[in-house]
């Protein structure tokens with residue numbers, strides 16, 4: 573782990589307290605307000621040297637460390653995407669800091685387009701696995717043998733079962749499917765969506781996959797949930813846009829918050 577991550581963890585502990593963080597949460601487009609549910613200390617990314625500027629609207633670039641349902645959590649209110657900088661490892665430092673704060677697991681959230689008629693906008697999808705359709709990798713350039721990260725069960729079966737149980741306990745549907753990472757920032761063409769469907773994707777989005785790879789590299793258990801904001805390109809008459817994503821994400825976010833709260837109180 574880089575020296576910088578240890579320094580930043582020390583800086584965060586000095587402001588938020590020494591108790592080790594148990595769990596991390598990264599919030600996707602339109603989901604940033606969930607950070608407000610945490611009782612704790614909010615630190616602007618701008619005060620954490622090396623943290624991303626998180627310049628995408630609909631994100632809330634703060635790290636909140638504190639208590640949610642009796643569990644010490646670190647909530648990242650925004651993420652850096654590959655398409656902002658051309659860097660696949662843009663979230664490496666925040667994840668290293670999460671590890672240095674003591675976390676052993678994290679849940680990633682995102683907004684995504686659905687390729688399955690039975691998972692419509694407003695629904696949630698737990699990632700059973702992913703396809704790296706971008707061909708990029710956040711570990712390119714990593715010099716150690718640790719870069720050869722096994723990716724079978726990268727989406728942790730235990731965490732997934734616990735999230736499914738939490739959804740069931742809340743009486744909420746939580747679909748399961750394969751997420752395909754498309755680099756963005758342009759949306760996909762209908763032909764690309766047809767191709768991704770044939771290749772086995774159920775939902776498509778512009779984030780999360782590099783963070784899953786980095787989390788496994790760092791030895792963090794990880795699971796991810798998509799809030800479906802639209803049917804993917806060519807699958808409905810609806811216009812796909814970032815404004816639409818931001819408008820739709822809160823519908824899923826309300827359900828997501830219930831699932832995450834139940835998950836934290838019952839199983840973490």
Ligand code: HPA
Nearest residue numbers: 683684685776777778804
């Ligand atoms: N494609 C890619 N990313 C997305 C989409 C989509 O249709 N919807 C929300 N994020």
